Amino acid sequence: MALHIPHNRLTFDQREVAAAERTAASGYWAGGDAVLAVETSVATLGGMNFAVAVASGVSALRLALLALGVTAEGEVIVPGYSCVAIINAVLAVGAVPIAVDVEHDTLCIDPALAAAAITAKTQAIIAVNTFGYPADIARLALLGMPIIEDCAHGFPLQNVTADIRITSFYATKMIGGGEGGAVLTNTKALYDFVLDWRDYTDKKPHPQRLNDKMSDLEAAVTTVQLQKYQEFVTQRQRLADCYLASFAALPVISLPPATPNRVWYRFVIDLAELPFLEIQSALSDRGITTYPPIEDWSTDLYPLAHTHNAKSAYNQVLSIPLYPTLTDTELAYVVSNLQEVIVSYSNE
Numbered sequence: 264m265a266l267h268i269p270h271n272r273l274t275f276d277q278r279e280v281a282a283a284e285r286t287a288a289s290g291y292w293a294g295g296d297a298v299l300a301v302e303t304s305v306a307t308l309g310g311m312n313f314a315v316a317v318a319s320g321v322s323a324l325r326l327a328l329l330a331l332g333v334t335a336e337g338e339v340i341v342p343g344y345s346c347v348a349i350i351n352a353v354l355a356v357g358a359v360p361i362a363v364d365v366e367h368d369t370l371c372i373d374p375a376l377a378a379a380a381i382t383a384k385t386q387a388i389i390a391v392n393t394f395g396y397p398a399d400i401a402r403l404a405l406l407g408m409p410i411i412e413d414c415a416h417g418f419p420l421q422n423v424t425a426d427i428r429i430t431s432f433y434a435t436k437m438i439g440g441g442e443g444g445a446v447l448t449n450t451k452a453l454y455d456f457v458l459d460w461r462d463y464t465d466k467k468p469h470p471q472r473l474n475d476k477m478s479d480l481e482a483a484v485t486t487v488q489l490q491k492y493q494e495f496v497t498q499r500q501r502l503a504d505c506y507l508a509s510f511a512a513l514p515v516i517s518l519p520p521a522t523p524n525r526v527w528y529r530f531v532i533d534l535a536e537l538p539f540l541e542i543q544s545a546l547s548d549r550g551i552t553t554y555p556p557i558e559d560w561s562t563d564l565y566p567l568a569h570t571h572n573a574k575s576a577y578n579q580v581l582s583i584p585l586y587p588t589l590t591d592t593e594l595a596y597v598v599s600n601l602q603e604v605i606v607s608y609s610n611e
C-alpha cells in the first residue's frame with residue numbers, strides 16, 4: 264500500500280495548545296512574562312548565561328552582527344553552503360559576505376579556508392552547525408575573530424563556546440514556535456546591546472532599530488517545545504541510526520557523518536553522480552516527499568567563487584523525512600523505497 268509521507272510534520276500535543284490558550288486568555292499577547300520564561304529556558308539549553316528572544320533567526324543574526332560591532336566597511340566570513348538568511352543578515356548591516364567552502368563530509372565551514380579568507384576588513388565569522396553537525400568552533404576560535412555560532416539546526420555539544428550563539432524557532436526547526444529566534448551569549452555587554460536594539464520604543468531614529476521582538480504567544484509555545492528538546496533529540500537519533508544502518512550497503516551514495524555530539528535536524532544523503540531530479544521524482548511517485556535542503560542563493564552579484572564542496576552540495580544533497588512523529592511503518596516504507604530507487608538508478 265502506498266503511503267504519503269511529508270518531508271516534515273510538526274511535533275506537538277495538548278501541552279503546546281494549552282500554553283497558547285493560556286497566554287491568549289491572559290491578555291498579554293506581547294510584552295508579558297512568557298518572553299522572559301522562554302529566555303531563561305533557551306539560555307539553559309544553549310549553555311550560556313544570557314538569552315534574548317527575538318522575532319526570527321535572521322533577526323538574531325542581524326542583531327548579533329550589530330552587537331559584535333560589524334559595520335558597513337566590514338567583511339563577514341560565512342559558509343558557502345548555508346541558508347540565504349545568513350547572507351541577508353550580513354547585507355542588512357551593510358557588510359560584505361565572504362563565502363568560503365565547507366568541508367565535504369560535515370558540510371560545515373572549513374576552518375583552514377576561513378583562516379585564509381581573513382583580511383584587514385574581516386569583522387566576524389558565522390559558523391553554522393549544518394543539519395546539527397557541530398562546526399569546529401574550537402579551531403575557528405584560534406583565528407582571533409568574533410564568532411557567531413548558528414544553532415538554527417540544533418545545539419550539538421561543543422567544548423568551546425562562540426561569542427554568540429543564535430537559533431531559530433521557525434515552525435519546522437528542532438524547536439518550533441511558529442516564528443522566532445534567540446541570541447545567546449555569556450557576555451553581559453552583548454546581551455544588553457541585543458536587548459536594547461531589538462526594539463525602537465522611546466529611542467532615537469536609526470535604520471537598524473526595527474521591531475525584532477518575539478510575541479508572548481510564540482514564546483509560550485516555544486517554552487513547551489524547549490522542555491521536550493532532549494526527547495526530540497533522542498527520537499531523531501533513533502530514526503537517524505536506522506537510516507544509517509539501512510543505507511550502509513548502498514555505496515553509490517554518501518551518508519552524513521555520525522559523531523556522538525551531533526544532533527539530527529535533517530538526514531541528508533549525497534547522491535553524487537546519480538540523477539537528482541529523477542530520484543526525487545521516483546520517490547515522490549511512491550508518496551515520499553524529499554527536498555534539496557538548502558537552495559543555492561548565488562547570483563552574479565553574489566557569486567560562489569572557489570567553493571567546490573558547497574556547489575556540489577547544492578546539486579547533490581537530498582533531505583529525506585526525519586521528525587519525531589515519523590512512525591515505524593513510515594520509517595520502514597522510506598527505507599525500502601529509497602533502497603529500491605537507489606539500486607534501480609545505480610544499475611542504469
Ligand SMILES: Cc1ncc(COP(=O)(O)O)c(C=O)c1O
Nearest residue numbers: 319320321346348391415431433
Ligand atoms: C542555518 C540557518 N540560520 C538562520 C536561519 C533563519 O531563521 P529564520 O527563518 O527564523 O529567520 C535559517 C532558516 O532556515 C537557517 O537554516
